Amino acid sequence: xxxxxxxxxxxxxxxxxxxxxxxxxxxxxxxxxxxxxxxxxxxxxxxxxxxxxxxxxxxxxxxxxxxxxxxxxxxxxxxxxxxxxxxxxxxxxxxxxxxxxxxxxxxxxxxxxxxxxxxxxxxxxxxxxxxxxxxxxxxxxxxxxxxxxxxxxxxxxxxxxxxxxxxxxxxxxxxxxxxxx
Amino acid sequence: xxxxxxxxxxxxxxxxxxxxxxxxxxxxxxxxxxxxxxxxxxxxxxxxxxxxxxxxxxxxxxxxxxxxxxxxxxxxxxxxxxxxxxxxxxxxxxxxxxxxxxxxxxxxxxxxxxxxxxxxxxxxxxxxxxxxxxxxxxxxxxxxxxxxxxxxxxxxxxxxxxxxxxxxxxxxxxxxxxxxxxxxxxxxxxxxxxxxxxxxxxxxxxxxxxxxxxxxxxxxxxxxxxxxxxxxxxxxxxxxxxxxxxxxxxxxxxxxxxxxxxxxxxxxxxxxxxxxxxxxxxxxxxxxxxxxxxxxxxxxxxxxxxxxxxxxxxxxxxxxxxxxxxxxxxxxxxxxxxxxxxxxxx
Amino acid sequence: xxxxxxxxxxxxxxxxxxxxxxxxxxxxxxxxxxxxxxxxxxxxxxxxxxxxxxxxxxxxxxxxxxxxxxxxxxxxxxxxxxxxxxxxxxxxxxxxxxxxxxxxxxxxxxxxxxxxxxxxxxxxxxxxxxxxxxxxxxxxxxxxxxxxxxxxxxxxxxxxxxxxxxxxxxxxxxxxxxxxxxxxxxxxxxxxxxxxxxxxxxxxxxxxxxxxxxxxxxxxxxxxxxxxxxxxxxxxxxxxxxxxxxxxxxxxxxxxxxxxxxxxxxxxxxxxxxxxxxxxxxxxxxxxxxxxxxxxxxxxxxxxxxxxxxxxxxxxxxxxxxxxxxxxxxxxxxxxxxxxxxxxxxxxxxxxxxxxxxxxxxxxxxxxxxxxxxxxxxxxxxxxxxxxxxxxxxxxxxxxxxxxxxxxxxxxxxxxxxxxxxxxxxxxxxxxxxx
Ligand code: NA
Ligand code: NA
Numbered sequence: 001x002x003x004x005x006x007x008x009x010x011x012x013x014x015x016x017x018x019x020x021x022x023x024x025x026x027x028x029x030x031x032x033x034x035x036x037x038x039x040x041x042x043x044x045x046x047x048x049x050x051x052x053x054x055x056x057x058x059x060x061x062x063x064x065x066x067x068x069x070x071x072x073x074x075x076x077x078x079x080x081x082x083x084x085x086x087x088x089x090x091x092x093x094x095x096x097x098x099x100x101x102x103x104x105x106x107x108x109x110x111x112x113x114x115x116x117x118x119x120x121x122x123x124x125x126x127x128x129x130x131x132x133x134x135x136x137x138x139x140x141x142x143x144x145x146x147x148x149x150x151x152x153x154x155x156x157x158x159x160x161x162x163x164x165x166x167x168x169x170x171x172x173x174x175x176x177x178x179x180x181x
Numbered sequence: 182x183x184x185x186x187x188x189x190x191x192x193x194x195x196x197x198x199x200x201x202x203x204x205x206x207x208x209x210x211x212x213x214x215x216x217x218x219x220x221x222x223x224x225x226x227x228x229x230x231x232x233x234x235x236x237x238x239x240x241x242x243x244x245x246x247x248x249x250x251x252x253x254x255x256x257x258x259x260x261x262x263x264x265x266x267x268x269x270x271x272x273x274x275x276x277x278x279x280x281x282x283x284x285x286x287x288x289x290x291x292x293x294x295x296x297x298x299x300x301x302x303x304x305x306x307x308x309x310x311x312x313x314x315x316x317x318x319x320x321x322x323x324x325x326x327x328x329x330x331x332x333x334x335x336x337x338x339x340x341x342x343x344x345x346x347x348x349x350x351x352x353x354x355x356x357x358x359x360x361x362x363x364x365x366x367x368x369x370x371x372x373x374x375x376x377x378x379x380x381x382x383x384x385x386x387x388x389x390x391x392x393x394x395x396x397x398x399x400x401x402x403x404x405x406x407x408x409x410x411x412x413x414x415x416x417x418x419x420x421x422x423x424x425x426x427x428x429x430x431x432x433x434x435x436x437x438x439x440x441x442x443x444x445x446x447x448x449x450x451x452x453x454x455x456x457x458x459x460x461x462x463x464x465x466x467x468x469x470x471x472x473x474x475x476x477x478x479x480x481x482x483x484x485x486x487x488x489x490x491x492x493x494x495x496x497x498x499x500x501x502x503x504x505x506x507x508x509x510x511x512x513x514x515x516x517x518x519x520x521x522x523x524x525x526x527x
Numbered sequence: 528x529x530x531x532x533x534x535x536x537x538x539x540x541x542x543x544x545x546x547x548x549x550x551x552x553x554x555x556x557x558x559x560x561x562x563x564x565x566x567x568x569x570x571x572x573x574x575x576x577x578x579x580x581x582x583x584x585x586x587x588x589x590x591x592x593x594x595x596x597x598x599x600x601x602x603x604x605x606x607x608x609x610x611x612x613x614x615x616x617x618x619x620x621x622x623x624x625x626x627x628x629x630x631x632x633x634x635x636x637x638x639x640x641x642x643x644x645x646x647x648x649x650x651x652x653x654x655x656x657x658x659x660x661x662x663x664x665x666x667x668x669x670x671x672x673x674x675x676x677x678x679x680x681x682x683x684x685x686x687x688x689x690x691x692x693x694x695x696x697x698x699x700x701x702x703x704x705x706x707x708x709x710x711x712x713x714x715x716x717x718x719x720x721x722x723x724x725x726x727x728x729x730x731x732x733x734x735x736x737x738x739x740x741x742x743x744x745x746x747x748x749x750x751x752x753x754x755x756x757x758x759x760x761x762x763x764x765x766x767x768x769x770x771x772x773x774x775x776x777x778x779x780x781x782x783x784x785x786x787x788x789x790x791x792x793x794x795x796x797x798x799x800x801x802x803x804x805x806x807x808x809x810x811x812x813x814x815x816x817x818x819x820x821x822x823x824x825x826x827x828x829x830x831x832x833x834x835x836x837x838x839x840x841x842x843x844x845x846x847x848x849x850x851x852x853x854x855x856x857x858x859x860x861x862x863x864x865x866x867x868x869x870x871x872x873x874x875x876x877x878x879x880x881x882x883x884x885x886x887x888x889x890x891x892x893x894x895x896x897x898x899x900x901x902x903x904x905x906x907x908x909x910x911x912x913x914x915x916x917x918x919x920x921x922x923x924x925x926x927x928x929x930x931x932x933x934x935x936x937x938x939x940x941x942x943x944x945x946x947x948x949x950x951x952x953x954x955x956x957x958x959x960x961x962x
Contacts, residue, residue, distance in 0.1 A: 051590050056584050059814075076926055077926070079546040092548060099550060125250060127349045129253075195697045225872055236574065241567060376694065378693065
């Protein structure tokens with residue numbers, strides 16, 4: 001269990017590093033393009049395509065596993081707030097197993113698409129042609145990693161439900177932000 | 182047996198082709214004795230331009246408006262044909278050419294639809310010419326130098342050749358980009374003056390044709406559906422196409438004329454380029470043929486010269502047909518039926 | 528089962544899944560995929576899943592969301608926002624809910640720099656909310672006010688949705704954009720009035736400054752407030768001078784935030800890492816929900832449910848007032864579930880002819896449409912702006928608190944909507960000046 005947790009931690013962290021390059025790359029490339037156009041009457045051809053295909057896809061899909069690791073995917077707690085802690089854990093275990101399985105289907109579907117687009121040598125046409133098929137692979141990678149996190153967390157929730165693992169720590173209170181008036 | 186066909190396109194709700202499609206659907210329904218009905222989703226409400234070809238293949242929709250330029254690597258042959266838009270001066274001629282070519286005279290073209298997308302190609306049209314809409318009065322080649330110009334693919338090459346800067350601005354931002362001077366000129370058909378409000382920001386329109394896009398096929402049907410239809414049902418579909426295509430293309434031409442009249446009244450200027458720029462356009466378009474062929478090879482189109490020759494042959498044929506028979510809508514519709522659609526095996 | 532009943536069953540299933548703690552994006556997506564499977568078969572369902580998430584995200588104009596998130600996060604982590612809020616607290620010490628009013632005004636100003644409501648909330652959430660919480664504002668008020676004021680982003684130009692509407696309706700883009708200005712300001716004023724009244728009636732919502740503030744204190748603090756105004760004005764200036772398009776403006780804003788932080792010697796490695804990580808977490812969780820929303824719109828297109836409702840409208844073409852009221856009800860109902868673009872794509876083509884038939888000014892109608900879409904951004908269960916705010920505040924404030932905080936503002940929005948319907952001049956005054 002610990003080994004799986006460490007491996008997934010490393011995986012989601014590495015994907016975050018790649019995503020960081022995407023978000024910073026987006027900012028830098030757009031600013032360079034703007035500067036070239038306005039100051040030097042030139043342009044960084046392919047910016048729109050690179051931003052759309054690589055940076056956007058990288059920002060949106062690569063951090064998914066990390067977000068799940070931190071339980072950052074939004075859920076509605078209102079209707080289950082009356083449940084005792086261990087029942088909530090059991091419910092979460094079931095839900096996460098189902099969601100994990102669904103995400104695996106999503107992973108396989110996007111994997112097949114990535115394969116097909118690689119075979120087609122997918123491009124986007126802008127002021128120049130930009131090869132974009134590599135960006136297709138970020139979907140199965142990002143979604144697959146999220147699926148694995150989800151499945152691991154499902155197992156952990158079942159552990160909590162049956163008292164084999166300690167309860168999850170409560171979220172930090174608002175106190176840290178509050179300043180005396 | 183009653184059959185429902187789900188149709189998808191991405192054209193704006195007010196685009197002139199949409200009501201004509203609805204009319205077409207109604208005619209097919211009537212002629213099939215009510216056995217073929219249509220459920221249509223316009224304006225990307227079901228599938229975006231990029232999603233339509235694959236969506237029809239996979240059965241999300243049964244039929245749709247295909248624009249290969251959105252999926253260049255999946256439709257290399259269609260895109261290769263699209264490159265010849267630059268040599269399209271006469272939308273009527275090119276409409277005839279392209280339909281005949283893809284249906285009967287270019288195996289690769291047919292295969293791309295039927296084998297790759299499991300779809301029967303049925304109707305396309307050539308659009309009215311692309312022209313430059315500019316913020317300032319651009320007349321000469323010298324005026325063009327250093328101008329920031331919106332245009333993709335072949336048109337980006339044209340901008341570079343003129344010494345202008347090809348800028349890629351998103352379609353939804355093009356009006357504002359013109360308005361604030363982020364770009365100086367944008368390339369679109371004349372109707373964009375009205376439909377995209379270009380006329381409020383770009384009051385100078387160089388009417389020299391830069392070719393009319395013909396990579397848009399407006400009605401394609403999944404083979405699985407086509408194969409399920411009876412002969413009578415297929416006949417109802419095919420025999421109504423010439424009217425659909427004819428009305429669409431003549432509506433485009435009429436809209437262009439109306440927009441020129443309306444915006445001339447508002448003080449916008451429609452004019453020809455100065456001789457040097459005009460000559461540059463013509464030469465660029467002629468020289469583009471070899472570039473298109475080279476690009477076709479790059480994109481793994483087999484024997485692109487053969488397709489180009491066939492295209493030229495049909496262009497000559499249709500130019501002559503129209504010269505001999507006249508250019509009114511009835512004649513054009515009759516020619517489409519006689520030369521093309523009557524020959525489809527139903 | 529007919530497509531329509533599959534659609535209705537789908538909505539019911541969605542509500543059930545949401546109540547069972549299923550992640551929202553997944554609940555939306557899975558219901559849609561299963562629904563499409565039932566209507567169009569497994570190949571179609573898998574095809575939607577394999578391709579549409581990619582083509583939806585790989586889109587240039589969406590890049591404003593990560594970039595404005597990054598801008599907001601840099602401003603927050605480098606502390607560029609603190610002095611401004613300190614100043615606002617001192618200057619607005621006599622105004623009930625002063626900081627929430629100031630945040631609303633800041634959102635309104637930022638709306639002039641941002642083309643989308645989600646992007647506006649992305650940027651302002653990080654800037655405004657922690658500051659209000661720091662001064663013990665009620666969490667529902669703090670989050671709700673920014674979630675709602677973020678929706679000014681699509682009403683005040685630039686506005687991507689308004690441009691799309693104008694092209695849809697074939698009306699003048701510039702007139703449609705300018706038509707949003709007064710309604711945008713009016714909406715903001717209504718929000719501010721609501722905040723003031725609520726805080727006056729219940730001072731616990733927004734604790735006032737205890738001691739008397741001197742004018743000396745007020746002027747001293749002004750010297751250090753410049754970073755945020757410079758940032759916002761820099762972005763607006765970039766747009767209106769034509770240096771950047773409204774999407775590029777977001778990248779420019781993020782870059783300017785880094786530059787200002789560096790000038791203030793606050794750009795540490797930790798600031799960089801925290802800003803980037805928070806922005807990525809926000810981007811991924813917002814887009815994951817947005818993706819589910821897109822798939823739901825596709826499913827709804829198949830079910831024919833929006834069409835079915837919208838066709839009711841075509842039958843009402845006799846009485847313009849009735850037409851507008853029923854349209855409003857349908858838009859607000861569908862806006863609970865559908866994303867902005869999906870709502871526009873599915874409903875506008877069906878209802879527009881009815882409005883044209885009674886001679887409605889389509890620019891005025893455009894303002895109403897944008898207002899409907901903005902209300903849809905904050906209504907449960909699918910209120911993207913609320914999820915943007917949720918991704919900013921994280922675990923510490925429950926989603927229900929934000930939706931509850933938003934509730935009051937929706938009432939204000941409905942009053943605004945009634946004013947816009949009763950007095951078309953509010954929308955049409957500026958465009959008419961252009962003739
Ligand atoms: Na805006
Ligand atoms: Na909503």
